[in-house]
Amino acid sequence: MAKKEITELSVEEKLKALYQLQTTLSAIDEKRALRGELPLEVQDLEDEIEGLNIRVDKIRREIEDFSMAVSQKKAEIAEAQASVERYNRQLNDVKNNREYDTLSKEIEFQTLEIELCNKKIREAMIRIDECERDLGTTERLIDDREHDLQQKRGELDEIMLETKEEEERLRDRARDLETKIEPRLLSSFKRIRKNARNGLGIVYVQRDACGGCFNKIPPQRQLDVKMHKKVIVCEYCGRIIVDPELAGVKTDKAATTEKPKRKRAIRKTKEETE
Numbered sequence: 436m437a438k439k440e441i442t443e444l445s446v447e448e449k450l451k452a453l454y455q456l457q458t459t460l461s462a463i464d465e466k467r468a469l470r471g472e473l474p475l476e477v478q479d480l481e482d483e484i485e486g487l488n489i490r491v492d493k494i495r496r497e498i499e500d501f502s503m504a505v506s507q508k509k510a511e512i513a514e515a516q517a518s519v520e521r522y523n524r525q526l527n528d529v530k531n532n533r534e535y536d537t538l539s540k541e542i543e544f545q546t547l548e549i550e551l552c553n554k555k556i557r558e559a560m561i562r563i564d565e566c567e568r569d570l571g572t573t574e575r576l577i578d579d580r581e582h583d584l585q586q587k588r589g590e591l592d593e594i595m596l597e598t599k600e601e602e603e604r605l606r607d608r609a610r611d612l613e614t615k616i617e618p619r620l621l622s623s624f625k626r627i628r629k630n631a632r633n634g635l636g637i638v639y640v641q642r643d644a645c646g647g648c649f650n651k652i653p654p655q656r657q658l659d660v661k662m663h664k665k666v667i668v669c670e671y672c673g674r675i676i677v678d679p680e681l682a683g684v685k686t687d688k689a690a691t692t693e694k695p696k697r698k699r700a701i702r703k704t705k706e707e708t709e
Contacts, residue, residue: 447663449616450637450677453624456612457637463605464634466598473591480584487577494570501559501566508552508559515545515552620666627673637675639682648672 444452522542529535613621628636631647638646640660645652650671652660660667661678668675679685 444615444617445663446665447681449620450663450666450675450681452612452615453620453637453675454639454677454682456609456616456624457628457635459605459609459612460628461634463602463609466602466605469598470591470594473587473594477584477587477591480580480587484577484580484584487573487580491570491573491577494566494573498563498566498570501563505556505559505563508556512549512552515548518545519549624675627675631672631674635674637677638669639677639679639684641679645669645672645674645676647674652676 519542522538522545526535526538529538616624624636628634633647635647640646640652640657641649643651643654643657648669648671650669652669656667656670657678659665660676661680663678663681666675
């Protein structure tokens with residue numbers, strides 16, 4: 436039944452339904468425009484916070500690794516100190532110079548090990564201090580971003596609440612209008628609309644030009660548009676063209692034709708006064 440009704444529509448009726456669909460879809464676009472960049476801003480903040488949390492986890496792991504390294508080096512220092520004390524006791528029992536030299540070298544080696552471990556500990560403590568400062572900065576940044584996110588989400592939710600009912604009504608109207616348009620024409624319209632910068636797939640003639648790209652339309656083609664006998668598309672931008680009357684737009688031709696008359700009358704009176 437629906438297909439039969441579509442085929443019975445005249446070209447004029449199809450174009451009217453198509454222009455009404457365009458108007459409805461443009462109204463939906465306006466509702467989306469009210470949201471502006473908020474959805475993207477919310478998404479960007481969520482992504483940034485996720486990245487910052489990953490950074491926090493990484494910094495904490497680094498602090499843990501450096502802390503473990505410090506503990507390990509302290510244990511090595513304790514072991515080396517114990518060795519030094521043991522070798523010092525053994526020095527009292529040496530029987531020859533060779534044993535004394537050997538123990539002295541071991542004491543020197545263990546002392547160097549202690550110094551090296553202390554150096555590693557100092558370096559690790561510096562890195563821990565840097566990481567903790569970086570951690571504090573990152574955590575404060577997360578708090579700021581979460582505050583911004585909460586604010587942006589609130590703004591978005593408020594706009595969504597205000598426009599949701601109207602947008603749903605417009606979507607229902609758009610779906611109803613789509614049933615009145617033959618599938619091939621509807622598909623072409625959607626393709627044109629998708630590729631159009633301003634989302635307009637059908638436009639009316641404005642000042643003898645296409646209302647989409649504003650290129651001049653030849654007089655014969657304008658006559659074809661007014662006849663409503665076939666679907667006419669702009670040879671420059673590919674948009675479907677209708678005349679202003681079908682689109683329900685009033686032209687100001689009468690007003691424009693009156694202006695020159697008044698000007699001529701004014702010039703005439705000036706000549707007479709001279």
